[in-house]
Amino acid sequence: EAQVTQNPRYLITVTGKKLTVTCSQNMNHEYMSWYRQDPGLGLRQIYYSMNVEVTDKGDVPEGYKVSRKEKRNFPLILESPSPNQTSLYFCASSKIRDGYTDTQYFGPGTRLTVL
Amino acid sequence: AQKVTQAQTEISVVEKEDVTLDCVYETRDTTYYLFWYKQPPSGELVFLIRRNSFDEQNEISGRYSWNFQKSTSSFNFTITASQVVDSAVYFCALSEARNSGGYQKVTFGTGTKLQVIP
Numbered sequence: 001e002a003q004v005t006q007n008p009r010y011l012i013t014v015t016g017k018k019l020t021v022t023c024s025q026n027m028n029h030e031y032m033s034w035y036r037q038d039p040g041l042g043l044r045q046i047y048y049s050m051n052v053e054v055t056d057k058g059d060v061p062e063g064y065k066v067s068r069k070e071k072r073n074f075p076l077i078l079e080s081p082s083p084n085q086t087s088l089y090f091c092a093s094s095k096i097r098d099g100y101t102d103t104q105y106f107g108p109g110t111r112l113t114v115l
Numbered sequence: 116a117q118k119v120t121q122a123q124t125e126i127s128v129v130e131k132e133d134v135t136l137d138c139v140y141e142t143r144d145t146t147y148y149l150f151w152y153k154q155p156p157s158g159e160l161v162f163l164i165r166r167n168s169f170d171e172q173n174e175i176s177g178r179y180s181w182n183f184q185k186s187t188s189s190f191n192f193t194i195t196a197s198q199v200v201d202s203a204v205y206f207c208a209l210s211e212a213r214n215s216g217g218y219q220k221v222t223f224g225t226g227t228k229l230q231v232i233p
Contacts, residue, residue: 031219042121042206042225050219058220090160098167100148101210101219106160 002027006091006107013081014115021076021110023091031094031101032074033058034066036087037109043090049074050096081114088112117142119209121224128197129232136192136227138207144168149183149190150208154226160206166190197231204228 004025013019025032033048035058045058049068063085065077074093078085088111092104118141128134140149151163164174166183174181178195194201207224 033221035223040124040225043208043223045221045223048219048221056219059222088158092160096219100146100212101221103150103162103165104152104160104221105162109158 002105004091004093004105004107006089006110008110009108010111012113012115015082016080019078019081019112021078021089021091021112023074023076023107024072025074025091025093025105026072027093027095027105028071029093029105030071030096031104032068033092033104034064034074034076035090035092036060036085037090038087046076046089081112083114086112086114117144117147117209117211117220117222119207119222119224121205121207121227123227124225125228125230127230127232130199131196133193133195134197134229136194136205136207136229138190138192138224140188140190140207140209142188142209142211144211146212148210150210151181151190151192152206152208152223153203154206155203163192163205194229197229199231199233202229202231 007022030051034046035043044060047066049055091107094104095102120139147168149166153161180193182191204226206226210221
């Protein structure tokens with residue numbers, strides 16, 4: 001089954017404790033992206049990746065890191081989480097079609113709470 | 116900078132009414148793609164449509180239709196004869212690419228929450 005998986009689904013942590021949210025897709029998609037969803041703000045892009053070893057900042061990259069060492073995986077790293085990073089996080093992947101992102105397939109989301 | 120505005124934060128309609136969700140976008144590019152996604156109460160994000168900036172034909176899919184007007188930078192979504200299952204948050208999104216594909220940002224609107232009352 002074609003899917004995007006994220007782990008963990010729920011995470012409660014404390015300020016400053018490094019964490020990683022994993023994202024994996026089995027569709028051989030070139031494009032992967034992380035978003036955060038906050039009430040009244042919609043989805044905001046954190047980072048995206050066009051392919052292996054190619055990443056770029058979205059609109060809200062501060063406090064986050066990513067890596068793309070393999071095509072299927074795109075982990076999101078919070079080196080020193082702060083309470084303002086409490087949010088619902090979505091990973092997504094898509095093919096590149098006509099030079100643009102195609103339909104994005106989203107993971108189920110990770111609800112992160114930073115105390 | 117690219118921007119997507121969904122001015123309607125929440126809409127309530129009675130079942131079987133038609134409803135239109137507005138989406139206005141800003142971009143410097145002449146080529147771009149527009150999307151609509153649905154987020155039902157269960158939380159997952161579901162793709163509805165992808166539209167190229169050069170294709171201004173309206174599209175109909177069952178009870179759903181989309182009206183793309185480049186002149187007004189709008190990509191509105193209409194649900195005909197709404198049903199309770201249509202209750203969800205709907206997001207409009209804009210995809211741009213520059214530098215031969217080296218730049219590929221996607222910008223979402225803030226979403227419109229639709230409640231369909233039985």
